Amino acid sequence: MTSGAGPADHGAAMAEDLPPLVPPWAAGLASLVIPGLGQALARSVWRGVLILCSLASIAGMLVWRIALLGHLQPTPLAMVRKAFELQPLFLVIACACFVASWVWNARDAVLRVRRRRGSPLLFALVLFTFFALGWQISEIVPSRLVTDFPQAMRPLGQVIWPWQSAVTREPQLSVAGASITVPKSPGPGPSADPVTAGQPHIVSVPSTGNLSTLDDNNQVVPGTTLAVTGTGFKPGVQVELWWVDPLRNAFRLRKGGSYLVVTPDSSGNFSVSLAMPYSIGPQEKGKDQPHRLEARQNLGFGPAHASEALVLTVQRMVETIFMGMMATLFGIILSIPVSFLAARNIMSGSPVTLAIYYATRTVMNVIRAIEPLIWALIAVVWVGLGPFAGIVALTVHSVAALGKLYSEAIEGIDAGPIEAIQATGANRLQTIVYAVVPQMISPFVSFSIYRWDVNVRMSTVIGLVGGGGVGFILVQYIRLLDYRAAGIAVWFIAVTVAVLDYVSAEIRRRFQ
Amino acid sequence: MLEVRNLTKVYPDGTVALRDVSFSVEPGEFLIIIGLSGSGKSTLLRCINRLIDPTQGTITWDGVDVTAAQGEQLRRVRRQIGMVFQQFNLVKRSSVLTNVLAGRLGYVSPAASLVHRFSAADRQAAQRALQRVGIADKARKQARELSGGQQQRVGIARALMQQPRMILADEPVASLDPVLAHSILGHLEELNRVDHITVLCSLHYLDLVQRYASRVIGLRDGRLVWRGTGDDIRRMTDLEFKEIYGEDAVRTGAGRPLVEGE
Numbered sequence: 001m002t003s004g005a006g007p008a009d010h011g012a013a014m015a016e017d018l019p020p021l022v023p024p025w026a027a028g029l030a031s032l033v034i035p036g037l038g039q040a041l042a043r044s045v046w047r048g049v050l051i052l053c054s055l056a057s058i059a060g061m062l063v064w065r066i067a068l069l070g071h072l073q074p075t076p077l078a079m080v081r082k083a084f085e086l087q088p089l090f091l092v093i094a095c096a097c098f099v100a101s102w103v104w105n106a107r108d109a110v111l112r113v114r115r116r117r118g119s120p121l122l123f124a125l126v127l128f129t130f131f132a133l134g135w136q137i138s139e140i141v142p143s144r145l146v147t148d149f150p151q152a153m154r155p156l157g158q159v160i161w162p163w164q165s166a167v168t169r170e171p172q173l174s175v176a177g178a179s180i181t182v183p184k185s186p187g188p189g190p191s192a193d194p195v196t197a198g199q200p201h202i203v204s205v206p207s208t209g210n211l212s213t214l215d216d217n218n219q220v221v222p223g224t225t226l227a228v229t230g231t232g233f234k235p236g237v238q239v240e241l242w243w244v245d246p247l248r249n250a251f252r253l254r255k256g257g258s259y260l261v262v263t264p265d266s267s268g269n270f271s272v273s274l275a276m277p278y279s280i281g282p283q284e285k286g287k288d289q290p291h292r293l294e295a296r297q298n299l300g301f302g303p304a305h306a307s308e309a310l311v312l313t314v315q316r317m318v319e320t321i322f323m324g325m326m327a328t329l330f331g332i333i334l335s336i337p338v339s340f341l342a343a344r345n346i347m348s349g350s351p352v353t354l355a356i357y358y359a360t361r362t363v364m365n366v367i368r369a370i371e372p373l374i375w376a377l378i379a380v381v382w383v384g385l386g387p388f389a390g391i392v393a394l395t396v397h398s399v400a401a402l403g404k405l406y407s408e409a410i411e412g413i414d415a416g417p418i419e420a421i422q423a424t425g426a427n428r429l430q431t432i433v434y435a436v437v438p439q440m441i442s443p444f445v446s447f448s449i450y451r452w453d454v455n456v457r458m459s460t461v462i463g464l465v466g467g468g469g470v471g472f473i474l475v476q477y478i479r480l481l482d483y484r485a486a487g488i489a490v491w492f493i494a495v496t497v498a499v500l501d502y503v504s505a506e507i508r509r510r511f512q
Numbered sequence: 513m514l515e516v517r518n519l520t521k522v523y524p525d526g527t528v529a530l531r532d533v534s535f536s537v538e539p540g541e542f543l544i545i546i547g548l549s550g551s552g553k554s555t556l557l558r559c560i561n562r563l564i565d566p567t568q569g570t571i572t573w574d575g576v577d578v579t580a581a582q583g584e585q586l587r588r589v590r591r592q593i594g595m596v597f598q599q600f601n602l603v604k605r606s607s608v609l610t611n612v613l614a615g616r617l618g619y620v621s622p623a624a625s626l627v628h629r630f631s632a633a634d635r636q637a638a639q640r641a642l643q644r645v646g647i648a649d650k651a652r653k654q655a656r657e658l659s660g661g662q663q664q665r666v667g668i669a670r671a672l673m674q675q676p677r678m679i680l681a682d683e684p685v686a687s688l689d690p691v692l693a694h695s696i697l698g699h700l701e702e703l704n705r706v707d708h709i710t711v712l713c714s715l716h717y718l719d720l721v722q723r724y725a726s727r728v729i730g731l732r733d734g735r736l737v738w739r740g741t742g743d744d745i746r747r748m749t750d751l752e753f754k755e756i757y758g759e760d761a762v763r764t765g766a767g768r769p770l771v772e773g774e
């Protein structure tokens with residue numbers, strides 16, 4: 001945009017050789033009334049159109065932003081006042097730039113008529129205004145990087161070093177149980193479990209009763225009180241009391257608002273009384289329901305082993321790599337025939353084949369223009385959530401991408417060796433095997449490996465939209481705010497992609 | 513042995529590459545074709561083994577009409593005629609040995625050759641052919657790792673594997689320096705003298721033509737304009753020279769043409 005040689009100059013080169021229609025002052029005045037009009041009268045029509053469009057869109061966006069900032073205000077004037085109150089700096093700068101651009105546009109029109117060149121400052125001003133608008137519209141707040149940093153420290157730290165969550169130690173429980181039948185039956189109820197030497201044991205009296213219920217006022221009606229005695233527990237280690245309903249749902253019992261905990265005496269015995277809890281299991285009339293009372297003692301932690309997050313991440317990572325592999329395989333298989341249809345040297349024989357060539361190229365370009373992530377969204381609708389959707393999405397994209405690369409390799413084949421092999425008396429198939437295939441192998445391997453690399457990289461993110469693989473659990477962990485587990489997934493993705501990048505580059509280098 | 517009658521080739525774009533060319537080749541000849549670039553030398557050589565289909569005329573090889581030959585019959589003719597190219601036309605990513613063995617493709621069973629299986633006899637023959645051209649130690653290398661001169665030797669070894677009765681050489685030394693040119697043509701001469709293989713060769717440099725040709729034909733604009741022997745080249749008048757190489761050609765040194773714009 002030097003010396004007023006705006007982008008408009010090319011289109012109007014012919015017209016600009018003609019003299020201006022009006023004197024300089026009239027052009028300036030015209031541009032003050034309608035921006036760009038003066039330039040048009042100076043025979044720079046496209047420059048005028050560009051200026052008019054620029055200023056009109058700036059004005060439009062200013063109105064939109066002011067309306068948005070003051071949208072609760074009743075009158076336009078109040079809106080403007082509110083908007084200036086909220087974001088004074090932005091609006092002052094934007095409005096000043098807008099006014100300056102308008103004035104400068106008039107000056108530009110005068111210069112245009114007088115000296116056949118315009119003001120470069122005008123376009124700088126317009127651009128600056130656009131950037132100011134862009135800053136506000138895209139809600140850029142750099143200060144947040146600093147003010148929000150303390151909050152982000154914890155999750156970021158967990159993502160950066162998540163390995164505490166990579167191992168877990170299972171608590172070693174020592175459990176004794178007693179069967180309780182609900183509702184209260186006339187008999188004595190089930191007898192206590194048989195005593196095993198060296199194992200803890202509990203007895204509940206009675207072993208049948210009613211659960212706590214809620215009355216009409218939502219007040220708890222306590223259930224039958226059970227007297228529980230325990231023997232054979234480890235002395236001095238707390239015992240937790242758990243209730244297991246017929247659906248095997250276990251929950252800790254409470255007494256007076258806090259968890260019920262007893263500590264066995266020095267000979268490992270305890271006794272405690274408790275009310276049967278409130279439970280919302282299914283209640284079948286006239287049928288006994290077997291509940292269980294459990295006394296659990298935590299005797300320490302077992303050996304460390306890989307956590308669920310680590311195991312799941314590794315499994316999903318393997319799934320991801322294989323997704324990429326399968327998509328690449330299908331992509332290669334499908335793109336080979338396609339690539340012949342898209343190779344000009346093969347299809348230039350007749351108008352029909354040439355039409356097929358152009359059609360194939362066009363379809364491939366469209367497919368490649370759509371990101372694999374979008375294809376994954378479509379595939380999820382088609383075949384449902386899971387890795388297969390990801391494979392479908394990546395395959396579709398791979399066919400188009402590989403088809404283009406392969407077809408260019410086919411177009412680049414040297415005809416010399418083909419005629420040399422033909423000259424030896426080889427038949428068509430031999431000619432392909434000895435002259436065409438050797439020329440194709442190197443680009444073929446190189447492009448395929450590269451695509452495998454791309455596909456694995458893509459399949460790590462394709463899970464974000466439900467396409468399976470490690471991205472699927474990554475997005476779950478982030479939504480559950482389990483940043484450590486998410487961090488493990490991120491680490492695996494980063495390492496896998498880096499390793500793959502290196503391996504693929506190395507293989508391609510060797511096949512050069 | 514080879515009889516070319518009224519050969520004409522018109523390309524689809526209308527270019528007339530050969531006009532009514534007739535000549536015959538006797539067994540054991542070293543026939544050199546001279547002429548400017550674009551005079552039809554390459555087209556002529558490629559018509560003989562039907563890499564290019566002639567438009568009109570007949571080519572007879574040992575009583576077989578090559579121009580009418582199809583399929584198996586054409587391949588039988590081709591395998592008796594070796595070919596050496598200006599750009600060597602090796603499969604650059606295949607090994608030297610594979611390139612040489614490819615010369616047997618016209619003889620071996622198609623199925624076995626598709627999986628690169630060749631008989632022990634063929635492999636030994638390939639080693640011998642490489643030995644003859646002096647690059648037996650390069651058999652395992654990729655063809656692209658070889659220098660130009662070495663690649664052309666592989667090209668000759670490949671032609672040799674066909675046990676050819678004739679070799680077509682399309683400007684075999686045009687991409688090589690003068691020393692290598694003599695060495696390559698020396699190999700062809702040896703095949704011609706020792707193995708009695710007929711050689712049909714197109715060449716640019718007249719000093720090479722004098723040295724190696726037993727007979728010479730000259731092409732200009734697709735027409736056969738000159739016939740003679742290697743010795744005739746030395747005695748060639750300027751008029752004859754200009755008939756082949758055009759009015760603007762200047763004769764220098766040992767008859768090497770210098771053509772304006774070349």
